[in-house]
Amino acid sequence: MWTRVKRDYELYLFLLPIIIIYLVFKYYPMYGVQIAFKDFSPSQGIWGSEWVGLQHFIDFFNSYNFWSIITNTITLSFLSLLFGFPVPIIIAIMLNQMLGKRYKKFIQTVIYAPHFISTVVLVGMLHVFLSPNSGIVNHLITWLGGEPVLFMADEGWFRPLYILSGIWQETGFATIIYLAALAGVNPELHEAAIMDGASKWKRVWYVDIPSILPTIVILLILALGNIMSIGFEKAFLMQNDLNYATSNILPTYVYEMGIQKAQYSFSTAVGLFNSIINIILIVTVNRIAKRLTETSLW
Amino acid sequence: MNQLLKRKSRGDVWFDVINLTLLSVVMLLVLFPLYFVLIASFSDPNHIYSGDVWLVPKGFTLDGYARIFSDSSIWIGYANSILYAGLGTLIGVAVTVFAAYPLARKNLVGKSGLMWFLMITMFFSGGLIPTYLLIKDLHMLNTIWALVIPGAGSVFNVIIVRTFFQSSIPDELWEAASIDGCSNTRFFWSIVLPLSKSIIAVMVLYHVVGFWNGFFDALIYMNDESKYPLQLVLRNILVQNQVNSGMMMDVESYAAKMRVTELIKYGVIIVSSLPLLILYPFLQKYFVKGVMIGSIKG
Numbered sequence: 001m002w003t004r005v006k007r008d009y010e011l012y013l014f015l016l017p018i019i020i021i022y023l024v025f026k027y028y029p030m031y032g033v034q035i036a037f038k039d040f041s042p043s044q045g046i047w048g049s050e051w052v053g054l055q056h057f058i059d060f061f062n063s064y065n066f067w068s069i070i071t072n073t074i075t076l077s078f079l080s081l082l083f084g085f086p087v088p089i090i091i092a093i094m095l096n097q098m099l100g101k102r103y104k105k106f107i108q109t110v111i112y113a114p115h116f117i118s119t120v121v122l123v124g125m126l127h128v129f130l131s132p133n134s135g136i137v138n139h140l141i142t143w144l145g146g147e148p149v150l151f152m153a154d155e156g157w158f159r160p161l162y163i164l165s166g167i168w169q170e171t172g173f174a175t176i177i178y179l180a181a182l183a184g185v186n187p188e189l190h191e192a193a194i195m196d197g198a199s200k201w202k203r204v205w206y207v208d209i210p211s212i213l214p215t216i217v218i219l220l221i222l223a224l225g226n227i228m229s230i231g232f233e234k235a236f237l238m239q240n241d242l243n244y245a246t247s248n249i250l251p252t253y254v255y256e257m258g259i260q261k262a263q264y265s266f267s268t269a270v271g272l273f274n275s276i277i278n279i280i281l282i283v284t285v286n287r288i289a290k291r292l293t294e295t296s297l298w
Numbered sequence: 299m300n301q302l303l304k305r306k307s308r309g310d311v312w313f314d315v316i317n318l319t320l321l322s323v324v325m326l327l328v329l330f331p332l333y334f335v336l337i338a339s340f341s342d343p344n345h346i347y348s349g350d351v352w353l354v355p356k357g358f359t360l361d362g363y364a365r366i367f368s369d370s371s372i373w374i375g376y377a378n379s380i381l382y383a384g385l386g387t388l389i390g391v392a393v394t395v396f397a398a399y400p401l402a403r404k405n406l407v408g409k410s411g412l413m414w415f416l417m418i419t420m421f422f423s424g425g426l427i428p429t430y431l432l433i434k435d436l437h438m439l440n441t442i443w444a445l446v447i448p449g450a451g452s453v454f455n456v457i458i459v460r461t462f463f464q465s466s467i468p469d470e471l472w473e474a475a476s477i478d479g480c481s482n483t484r485f486f487w488s489i490v491l492p493l494s495k496s497i498i499a500v501m502v503l504y505h506v507v508g509f510w511n512g513f514f515d516a517l518i519y520m521n522d523e524s525k526y527p528l529q530l531v532l533r534n535i536l537v538q539n540q541v542n543s544g545m546m547m548d549v550e551s552y553a554a555k556m557r558v559t560e561l562i563k564y565g566v567i568i569v570s571s572l573p574l575l576i577l578y579p580f581l582q583k584y585f586v587k588g589v590m591i592g593s594i595k596g
Contacts, residue, residue: 005407010482011400015412018397018451022419025448029424029432046431091324094317107325109579114328116574118511120529121567124536125331128338128563134556136334139349168328176589200313215593233514237537258427259518271425279421 036269049265056269065248073249076235077227080163085223087171089216092178093208097200111172122169123237126161127152153242162238181215182208221289225282228274250274332575339363339564343557346564362565365545365558372566374524375531382516382527383509386446391501393451395459395494399486402463403472416453426518433519444519445509445527455501458592462497463490500588503581510574528570535566 005012031046036056038049060066091111098104114122129135130151138148151157185208193203232251239247250270258267306314338346342357350356366372400406401413423429429448438444467490475485491498513529520526534540541559549555578585 001407004405008400008403008406008482011403011406014396014400014482014486017393018416018456019412021393021447021450022416025429025432026419026423029428030422031424032428032431033424035428035431042431091321094321097313097317098321099314100318107321109582110325111328112582112585113332113575113578116507116511116578117571118513118529118532120511120513120532120536121571124532124563124567125335127536128335128560128567129331131560134347134349134560136349136351143349168331172328173589176586177593180590180593199307200310237533254426259430264427264431268425268427271427275422275425282421 033268033272035265036272038265040265040268052265056266057273059266060270060273068245069248069250069253072246073228073230076159076162076246076249077230079159080166080230081223081227083163084167084170085220087167088174089178089212091171092175092182093204095175096179096182096208097204108172108175111175113172114169115173117169119233119237122165123234126165126238130161152238153240155243155246158238158243158246162234166234177219178212178215181212185211217289221285224285226278228277228281335564335567339561339568341561343561346560347557362558362561363569365562366565366569369542369545371523371526371531371542372528372569375526375528378525379510379528382442382445383506385442386450386509387502387505389446390450390452390455390505391498394455394501395491395498397451398456398459398463399490401456402460402467404469416456420453430518439519440521440525442525445515449515454592455504458588459494459497459501461591462494467493496584496587497591499581500584500591503584504588507574532566532570536563 035046035049037051037053038046039052040046040049044050095104095108098107117125129137130149132138132148132150137151142148149157151161189207189211190203193207198206228250230249230251232255235247235249236252236255239252251274254267254271254274257263257270261267334351337353337355338351339362340355340358340360341351342359343362345351345356397416401409403409406412424432433439433444433448438447471489472485475489480489511529513527513533516527516530517533520530539559541562545562546555546558549558
């Protein structure tokens with residue numbers, strides 16, 4: 001074994017950069033996570049600060065907005081999944097059945113495009129389209145005889161806007177995986193179905209969907225496992241004082257307490273709580289999936 | 299077989315018609331917002347305000363663009379983003395490809411341990427604050443290094459490149475080369491890299507898009523406006539409504555200011571997103587390739 005290590009010493013040199021980067025920027029912060037159990041003061045450093053045990057966690061569980069943060073996080077994530085997950089599957093199946101090759105390519109190019117727009121620009125677009133006095137959406141509403149709506153400053157609108165803009169932005173790109181899976185469906189199955197006189201609709205239902213079911217299950221497992229880890233960016237950019245009641249979620253709260261209010265220990269505790277829930281979720285969901293479907297991540 | 303495929307029942311004809319119609323509607327739903335931003339950026343703000351702009355620009359004007367181009371903050375943001383994306387991509391792709399090469403080899407001693415070393419970071423991390431404090435202690439705050447080094451070599455990308463190496467560079471090639479006295483390093487530079495142009499292209503694109511559109515790291519680590527990447531400059535204009543007074547010197551009334559601000563917003567969305575939206579259709583196959591390789595279980 002050692003002779004092999006010696007012989008391949010160059011390969012380990014290739015790995016050196018990533019190992020150093022990971023040790024410093026990924027593993028050292030894991031050591032730093034202990035400040036969640038301490039009263040961190042910059043002058044004392046990580047090691048020198050006083051232990052306070054679970055005090056920060058207890059403070060968080062007892063804080064007046066604990067339940068609203070948890071419900072906001074789960075609701076937003078769950079609804080995004082519920083509405084967002086099926087759409088790319090349906091679009092991919094439709095695209096797969098399309099006949100005109102060139103038009104199909106064009107449609108794909110168009111629906112992938114929003115994926116390349118930054119979150120800042122996406123939220124900026126929400127602002128200009130939904131502006132109460134000049135936005136196109138409110139022009140449409142008033143033209144139809146309604147009253148202008150203050151979309152961006154309304155806690156009731158935060159979730160629908162978050163979910164719909166997410167569907168607009170990511171559906172197209174998400175179809176790629178399903179299209180790849182559909183391309184891998186055995187053509188003989190379709191031929192046999194045609195021989196038996198199955199209509200297109202029946203072939204979608206009895207050939208396409210069962211064939212891509214494993215792909216769907218794996219992606220669903222991944223998505224369910226990540227239900228507590230919502231991206232920070234869009235919620236943070238959409239957040240303002242008026243929709244805070246629904247837009248205050250775990251990641252934005254961690255940012256607010258840690259970066260804006262410099263409560264380092266408390267914020268780390270909240271983040272750690274979120275991480276732990278995540279790990280438990282991923283493992284659990286994977287176990288359930290293994291039991292039910294034979295498909296799992298590991 | 300072809301005879302059979304050509305014979306279509308009435309139900310299948312309907313299926314195709316409905317399918318095509320629905321997909322066209324989806325395509326228009328995605329395209330229209332982007333198209334509208336484009337035409338609005340060339341329209342007289344009074345027409346936007348009164349809701350006359352729907353399908354073509356009204357009161358064609360370049361005033362918005364003239365104001366944007368007269369302001370230095372956008373250009374500084376542009377220059378910074380190009381710099382960060384350039385250096386970040388160089389470092390990120392290098393670290394990723396270097397790490398993936400040894401990990402793709404069948405008989406590397408300690409391979410599974412190294413894989414775990416990387417994978418653990420997918421499930422667990424120190425979180426926002428410990429990482430922030432580390433960057434602060436390393437005196438990397440407000441420097442380019444905070445943006446380009448900590449995230450270099452993401453697990454997901456390493457796995458994609460590794461999968462590519464495993465599937466496209468056979469072990470026999472290495473065995474033959476090593477019998478001829480070729481060293482690991484030389485094999486990498488003269489055989490592996492030339493065969494991997496496409497995966498390197500995929501990685502470069504992923505990194506460029508990520509750096510160009512990312513804003514979270516800059517939000518936390520950068521506090522000098524002169525070092526803001528484009529996305530942070532955009533956030534001030536689009537989300538926080540802060541248009542530099544330099545762009546509005548000649549505008550008198552508050553109402554007129556509001557309208558010009560809207561025009562500027564449409565313009566900056568175009569100016570910032572157009573490079574990617576124009577480029578990506580030509581590079582679409584690479585993005586799709588990356589998704590495909592990533593979806594194969596590594």
